[in-house]
Amino acid sequence: MNTIITIGRQYGSGGREIGRKLADSYGIPFYDKELLKIAAKESGICEEMFEDYDEKPTTSFLYSLVMDPYSFGFHGGSFEIPLSQKVFLAAFDAIRKIAGQGPFVIVGRCADYALKDLDNTFNLFIQAPFAFKHDRIRDEYHIPEEKIRNHAEHVDKQRASYYNYYTSRKWGDATTYDLCLDSSYLGIDGTVELIRQAVALKEGSLWNNQDQ
Amino acid sequence: MNTIITIGRQYGSGGREIGRKLADSYGIPFYDKELLKIAAKESGICEEMFEDYDEKPTTSFLYSLVMDPYSFGFHGGSFEIPLSQKVFLAAFDAIRKIAGQGPFVIVGRCADYALKDLDNTFNLFIQAPFAFKHDRIRDEYHIPEEKIRNHAEHVDKQRASYYNYYTSRKWGDATTYDLCLDSSYLGIDGTVELIRQAVALKEGSLWNNQDQ
Numbered sequence: 001m002n003t004i005i006t007i008g009r010q011y012g013s014g015g016r017e018i019g020r021k022l023a024d025s026y027g028i029p030f031y032d033k034e035l036l037k038i039a040a041k042e043s044g045i046c047e048e049m050f051e052d053y054d055e056k057p058t059t060s061f062l063y064s065l066v067m068d069p070y071s072f073g074f075h076g077g078s079f080e081i082p083l084s085q086k087v088f089l090a091a092f093d094a095i096r097k098i099a100g101q102g103p104f105v106i107v108g109r110c111a112d113y114a115l116k117d118l119d120n121t122f123n124l125f126i127q128a129p130f131a132f133k134h135d136r137i138r139d140e141y142h143i144p145e146e147k148i149r150n151h152a153e154h155v156d157k158q159r160a161s162y163y164n165y166y167t168s169r170k171w172g173d174a175t176t177y178d179l180c181l182d183s184s185y186l187g188i189d190g191t192v193e194l195i196r197q198a199v200a201l202k203e204g205s206l207w208n209n210q211d212q
Numbered sequence: 213m214n215t216i217i218t219i220g221r222q223y224g225s226g227g228r229e230i231g232r233k234l235a236d237s238y239g240i241p242f243y244d245k246e247l248l249k250i251a252a253k254e255s256g257i258c259e260e261m262f263e264d265y266d267e268k269p270t271t272s273f274l275y276s277l278v279m280d281p282y283s284f285g286f287h288g289g290s291f292e293i294p295l296s297q298k299v300f301l302a303a304f305d306a307i308r309k310i311a312g313q314g315p316f317v318i319v320g321r322c323a324d325y326a327l328k329d330l331d332n333t334f335n336l337f338i339q340a341p342f343a344f345k346h347d348r349i350r351d352e353y354h355i356p357e358e359k360i361r362n363h364a365e366h367v368d369k370q371r372a373s374y375y376n377y378y379t380s381r382k383w384g385d386a387t388t389y390d391l392c393l394d395s396s397y398l399g400i401d402g403t404v405e406l407i408r409q410a411v412a413l414k415e416g417s418l419w420n421n422q423d424q
Contacts, residue, residue: 010387122397127387174384175222175339180392185334190413197409201402 001026003199004103004118006111008125008163008171011155012133012141014183014191015126016107021192023105031106035094042097043090045083053087055108057161088166108159112177113167122199125172125180126191132184213238215411216315216330218323220337220375220383223367224345224353226395226403227338228319233404235317243318247306254309255302257295265299267320269373300378320371324389325379334411337384337392338403344396 005022009015016032023030031038036050088110095114098104103120112123130149137148156172163171174180179198183191217234221227228244235242243250248262300322307326310316315332324335342361349360368384375383386392391410395403 125386125392172386174337174386174389174392175394177386177392178394178397180337180386180389182387182390185390186410186413187417190417194406194410194413198398198406201398201406205398205402 001028001199001203002103002120003203004099004115004121005105005195005199006115006121006123007105007107008112008123008159008177009107010127010133010172011152011159012137013126013128014136014188017188018126018183018192018195019105019107021188022195025192025196026103026105028102029098029104031098031104032108035091035098035106035109038098039087039091039094042094043086045087045090049083049087050091053084055162056158057165110163110166113163113169122179122195122202123177124195125177126183127172127180128182128184213240213411213415214315214332215415216311216327216333217317217407217411218327218333218335219317219319220324220335220371220389221319222339222345222384223364223371224349225338225340226348226400229400230338230395230404230407231317231319233400234407237404237408238315238317240314241310241316243310243316244320247303247310247318247321250310251299251303251306254306255298257299257302261295261299262303265296267374268370269377322375322378325375325381334391334407334414335389336407337389338395339384339392340394340396 005019007015007019009018019032020030033051033054036054037047039045040047040050091109092114095106095109095111099115099118112121115121130152133152134148137143137152138145143151160171163169169176179195181191181194185191186194217231219227219231221230231244232242245263245266248266249259251257252259252262303321304326307318307321307323311327311330324333327333342364345364346360349355349364350357355363372383375381381388391407393403393406397403398406
């Protein structure tokens, strides 16, 4: 197995659980928040900054200038890019670096875009109807019942703005991904199984082509 | 096999070929333009009308009133809905009627929406990068090289407006479908095989649940 699997996902859709189960089934690394630690270590930027900016939309240039004193500044006459973008670029570098070490599964962080020049990526998007996400969000994140819908919409909006800002693609649009799945259709384990079958078909056809 | 497969697709992505191969592999009916014949026969509206309005965006109310003399009118004091919408509704009825006769594969025509109350549908969207579609469009539809990109964009725009007008969903958005596939990732036959495996997983899990 030599495929790097990237997963974009709606909040509550089970994308992370699917990613972890995929990685476990192949015995390869899984990166979600783990990536932030690596990016912090590699870049020297403190880890809290990565958590603060993680998959949150960057503010506009003017907003940064006025409202966000530590993200932006002129120092000794030289212009600095906003911290939010430095943090993004450090995460980007970390993703590319781990891609040199073999296959893995990664969730979010525009990883599909960071790795767009590789030919062994498999880019997925996981979504689900609200009723399915609702129960998962209630049970896993313990969000109060009355706040679940707004919270889910808010997180997805942040993920979409973050993704759309940093890439030239559209989050959640079918054309952005190799495969998009409604995780409620086959359930979490059925979805994992279908993705494994897709990887097997892809790697099988590559071997067949090499044989010819 | 008891699943009705509906396929939305970008122009040139191979959605129709995938649909036909799926139907052939299961020995079930395949409907693309064939649906229009059935809808014409059932409704008594002449078949050419179905072809004229097939997956094309309806014009707005005011535009119909001014520009489209035969689609719209007051007759004997009674108000008539535009012909474009009558034709859509007749196609809708035809789709629902064939759904009572067993599984099939259907391409386009908002079939997923027409059948949204059934629980044995599997709603797919097929797309592909432009380079893949380009070669298929050149070879299959014989569109002159310099017109391929504009023509493909135009047809997809029409399909999107038609779909978005008649349904409460968004054409090409991952959340609209159970499964979206980039047909260039596994190729046409690999994509057919993956869809067959998804159907097998779904029907297998349904049997398992019934056994419990």
